[in-house]
Amino acid sequence: MFRALPGVLARPSGAVRTCVLVALLSCVTLSGVAILELVREQTGTAGFFVGLGLALLPVAPLMAAFRWLGRAAPLPWSRLLFCAGWGACTAALIAIVANNFASEWMAAAATDPSAADRLGSVAVAPVVEESAKAAALLLVFTFRRRHLTGPADGLVLAGFTATGFAFTENILYLGNAFGEDLDSGTTVLDSTTAATFFVRIMLSPFAHPLFTSLTGLGLGLAARSARRPVRTWLPPLGLGLAMGAHALWNSSSELGAYGFYVVYGCVMVPVFAALVGLAVRIRRGQLRTVARELRVYAGAGWLGPAEAAALASVPARALARALARSAGGRPAARAVAAYTADAAALALLRDGARSGGPRRVADFVDRERELLERLWRARAAAGPVLARAAVMEELSPPVTAPVTAPVSAPVPVPGPRRSGPCPGAMPAGHASPRPYALPDGGGVR
Template identity: 50%
Template sequence: MVRTGALFTALAVCGVIILAVVRQHIGTESFLVGLVLAILPVPLLIWAFLWLDHVAPSPWKNVVFAFTWGACAATLVALFANEYGAKLIATTFSATPTQTDQWGATFVAPLVEETAKGAALLLLFLFRRRHIESVVDGIVLAGLAATGFAFTENILYIGSAFGEDKALGSSVLDSATAATFFVRVLMTPFAHPLFTAMTGIGFAIAATSRPRSVWRWLAPLGGWLLAMVLHGLWNSSSMLSPVGFLTVYVAVMIPVFGLVVWLAFWARSRELRTIRTNLPVYAAAGWLTLPEPTALASMKARGQARDTARRYYGESGARAVRDYTAFATHLAFLRAAATRGMPAPDFTAREAELLHHLWQRKSLVQLPLAQAATPHLPPAVWAAPFPHPRQAPMWGPQPWGAQAPTQWAAPGTWAAPGPGKHQ
C-alpha cells in the first residue's frame, strides 16, 4: 500500500506540473476551453476499453495506473523530450523552422511519445505480469494509457488553436479550434490508442510466452517499433494535401484500426473458450457444479445470473456473481497456463486462494448460474423462493485450507481437492 500510494502521489504531482505548464503556455481561458473539449471523448473511450475487458477485468490499480501514467507522466516526459529533440534537429542539421517541425513530427515525436506511453506497459509487465493474461489485457491497458496521453495532448492543441483564433478574431465555424477539434476528437480519437495497442499486444504476447522464449523480448520490441512507424506515418500525413491526408486515413488507419478491433474480439472470444475448456476439471472435482463452466463462458448467461441474484438477494447477490465470475475466470487462465506447461511459480497458492474466494460466494451464486446455464429446467425447480444466503445449502467438497496440494497436478492426474464430502 505504501508503494502504491507513493506511485500515485508521484503521478498526481506529474499531473499538476503538466497541467500548470500547459496553462502557462496557452493561457487560462484557452486552457479551460481545451480542457472541456478534450475531455468529451474520454468517457466513451474508457467505457469501450472497460467493456472489452469485461470477461476478465483487470485490477482497478492497473486500470488507474495506465490512464494516469499516460495523462500525467508520459505527457510530461514527451513535452520536454519533444522540445529538446526539435532543438537538437535544428542545431545538428541547421534545419529551417519548417524542416524542424516536419522532422520532429515524423521522427522525434513517435519515438518519444510511444516510448513514454509504452513505459506504462513495461512497468506493468515487470511488476504486475500475472495480471496480463491475454492479448485483450495488452490492448486495454495500452489503450487506457494512450487515452490519457491524448486527453492531455488535446488540451494543448485545442487550447493553442483557440488562442490563435481569439487573436485573429476567427468565426466559430471557420476556425482552427473547430478544425482541430474535428480532426483530433471526432475523426481520430482512436489514433493514439491504436498506435500504443501495438506495444500492448507485444507485451501481452511476452507475458503469455514461455520464460526463455524469443517472444519474451522480440514481441515487445516489434510492437514498439510498429507503434512508432504507424505514429510517424500518421504525423507525416498531416503535412500532405487534404487528399493525401484522407488517402492515408482511409487506406492505412481505418484498415489497421479494423484489424485491431477484430483481434480484440477474437481474443475476447478466446478468453471465453479458455473458461469453457479449463473449468470443467474443477466441476469434476466438486468445486463447481456441472452447469457452471457453460454459464461462466457466456456473457449472456453471466448477465442473466446477475439479474437473478439481484432479484432474490439484492445488490449483494449481483456483486457476488460479478466477483465469482472474475475469480473463476482468473482460475481458468491460471489453469490454462499450467496446462500449456507454464505453471506460475506460486500456482498452488494462487489456485487455492481463488478456490477459496469461489467457495465463500457459492451459496449466493450457484443457483443463479445453474438457471442461466440450463433455462430449460422444469419451472417447479425455480418456483420455491431462493434460500437466504445464511440458510443456503453448501455444495461440493470443503475448501483446501491448510491441506492444499504442495505441487501442481496435471489435468489428467487431477485429484479431489480436499478430504471433505458433499453435505
Template identity: 55%
Template sequence: MHAAAPVPALESDQPDFGAVPERSKWRYKPRKAFWRSRLVRAGVVIAALAICALAILAIVRKETGTEGFLVGLALAVLPVPLLLAAFRWLDRVEPAPWKNLLFALAWGAFASTLIAIFANSFAVKWISSVTADPGSAESLGATVVAPVVEETAKGAAILLLFLFRRGSFTGPVDGLVYAGFTATGFAFTENILYLGHAFGEDQEFGAEGLGSVTVATFFARVIMSPFAHPLFTSLTGLGLGFVALLPAGARFRRTRLWLLPTAGLLLAMGLHALWNGSATFHPLAFVLVYGMFMVPVFGLLTWLAIWSRQKELRTISGELPAYATAGWLAHDEPLALSSMRARSMARGYAARTFGKPGSRAVGEYEAFATTLAFLRHRARRGQVAPDFAAREQELLHHLWQRRRVASPALTYAARATGRVWVPPQYLDYGGYNPYRG
C-alpha cells in the same frame, strides 16, 4: 503443451480448507524493509504522478492561457469516457484491477506527456541549430522524433505493468486494455494543448466563442481520430500481451521475449510516423492514409480484440468442466460462465431473488471462477507458479462460500440462454410425470 495439475477431489459435502489459513492466523510473517511496503511504494508512485500532473498542466496552461486551457479541457474530455468504456467492455471477461488502469491512465496523461514535451522540444531545437532550417526541423520533429519519443513514453507504462503486475497481465486483451487507457490519457492532455492553441488563434483574429480553427481542430482530433493514439500504442500492448502467452518451454522463447515487444513498438512508431507525416505534408495525403491505413488497421485490431475475448471465454468453457466433474461446480456452470449474456442474467436473477448482496455474490463467484480457469490454463501451458496448489485451494474456498447463491443462478442462466438443453418438465421429477392423468 503440458498436462495440468490434477483437480482436488471433493470428498465430502463440506471440504476441509485447513491448508488455507486466514492471514491473521499465519504463524510466520516475514518482516519487510520499509521501502518494500506496498503502502510506501504506492505513495511514491502517486506522489511522482501528482508532480508530473502539476508540471504538465502548468506548462499547458502557460502555452494556451487560462481561457484557452479551460476551453481545451472542456472539449478534450468529451471522448475520454467513451474510449475508456470501450476498453473496459473489452476487458469484461477477467477485468483488470482498477488501480492498474488508473496508473495507466495517469501515466499517459501526465508522465508520458511531460517526457514527450521536453524531449520533442529539445530534439527540434537541436535539429534547428544543426541544420539552420527551423521549418525542416519542425517537420522532422513531427514525423520522426515525436513518434519515437511518444510511443516509447507510452509503452513504458505497459512495460511497468508487465514487469510489476504480472499476475494481472495474462494475454493480448490485457495488453490492449492497458495500452488503450495509457494512450487515451496521453491524447487527452495533448488535445488540451492543441485545442487551447486553436482557441487562442481564433481570439487573435477577433472570433467570438469557438471560431473556425477551434472547430476544425476539434473535428480532426476528437471526431475523426479519437482512436489514433490508442491504435498506435495497442501494437506495443499486443507485443507484450503475446509474450505473456509464451509457455515456459516454447522454442526460441528468449528470442521471442525480445522480438515480440520490440516489433510491436517499432510498428507503433511506424504507424504514428505515417499518420503525422500525412498531416504535415499535404491534406490529400492525410485523407489517403486515413482511408487506406488507419481504418483498415483499426478494423483489424477490433477484430483481433473481439477474437481474443472470445478465446478467453472458450478457455473458461474448456478448463472449468474438470472442476464440475470433481464436484466443485454444477455441470451447467462452465457453459454459463463462458457466456457474457448468461453471466449478466445470473446476476439479475440473484438480484431479484436475494437483492444486491446476492448479485454481488454471483459477480464475485464469476470473477473467482474465471481466475481459476486461467490459472489452470497457464498450468497446462507450462506456466505453473510455485504456489499453484495454494492459489487453487484459495479460489475453490471462495467459490464454495458463494456456491449456495451462485450455483442456482448460473444454472438458471445456462438454461434460459440456451447454453444447455432443457429437458421436458416430467424428466426433472425422476421419471414421474405430474401432467399425466
C-alpha cells in the same frame, strides 16, 4: 530488458509492493498537477477549460470499448485507472517536456527551423510518446506478470493508457486552437477549434489507442509464451511497430495536399479494422477457453454445471449481477462480479499453464489455490444467482469433462492449515501439482 527479471521484481515481497505502489501513485499525482498547470499556461485559462470539455467527449466511449474487449476476464478497475492516469499525467508530462527540449535543441542546431519541427514531429515525438506510454504496460508486466493472461489484457491496458494520453494531448491542441480563434476573431464554422475538433475527436480518436495497442499486443503475447525468443523480441517489436505507425501518421501532413487522407484511408482505417477484428476474435477465444477449462472444475465439484455455463456467457454474467443487485443491492452485485472475475482468471490460469511452460506451471499451484479458496467462500452467495441466470438465458449446462485423476468431494475451505482438493491433473508434459491436504490426510494428484 524483457528477459528474465530479478526475483525481487518478478515476485516482489509485500513491503516492496507497498513501496512501489506508494511511489507510483505519488509519481502519477505529482505529474498530474504539473501537466495540468503546464497545459493551462500554454493554452490560457479559457482555452484550458474549452479544451478540457471537448477532450472529455471520446474518453468514455473509448474506455467502454476496451472494457468490453476485456469482459471475458475483466481486469481490476484499479489497474485500468492506474494505466489511464499514467497516460494522462506521467506519460503526457514526459512527452511534452522531452518534445519541447528536443525541438529547441534541433531549432538551435538547424539552419531551417521548419525542417527541425518536421524532424521532431516524425522522428522524436513517436519515440518519446510511445516509450512513455509503454512504461505503464512494462510496470504491469513486471509487477503483475502472473496476472496477465494474454494479448487481450495487453490490448485493454494499452487502450486505457493511450486514451488517457490522448485526453491530455487533446486539451493542449484544442485549447491552443481556441486561443488562436479568440485572438483572430474567427467565426465558429471557420475556426481552428472546429477543424481541430473534427480531426482529433471525430475523425481519429482511435489514433493513440491504435499505436499503443501494438505495444500491448506484443507484451500480452510475450507474457503468455513459453519460448524465450518470443518473450525477448515480441515486446520491442510491438513497441517498434507502434513508433512506426505513429511516425507515419505524423508525417502524413508532409506528403502533399492529400497525404493525410491517403494515410488515413489506406493505412490507418484498414489497420484499425484489422485490429478490431483481431480483438473480437481474441475475446471470443477467451470465452471458449473459460467454458472449456471451467468444465474441469465443474467435474471436480467446485462449480455446478449451470454456474459454469453462466460464467462462460457475458450476458448471463450481466443478468446475474442485475439479479444480485435487485435482491441485495450494490454489495451483492459486486460480490457476483468478483466471483465471475475470479472464475475467469482461474480458467485462463489453467489454460496458461498448458502453454506457458515451466514458469507458468511453477506459479500455477499457489495461484490456483488462492482463486479456488476465494471462489469457495463466495459460492454460497454467487452460485445460486448464476445458476438462475443460466436458466433464464436458456443455457445448456456444459458436458462435464472427464477428470484424469480421482478427485475428492470439495470441502469448505477452513483456515490456512487446511485446504481443499486439487481439481484435476495438469496436462501431459507438466509436473502434476502437489496435492492439497485434506482433513482426513488424504490427497489427490
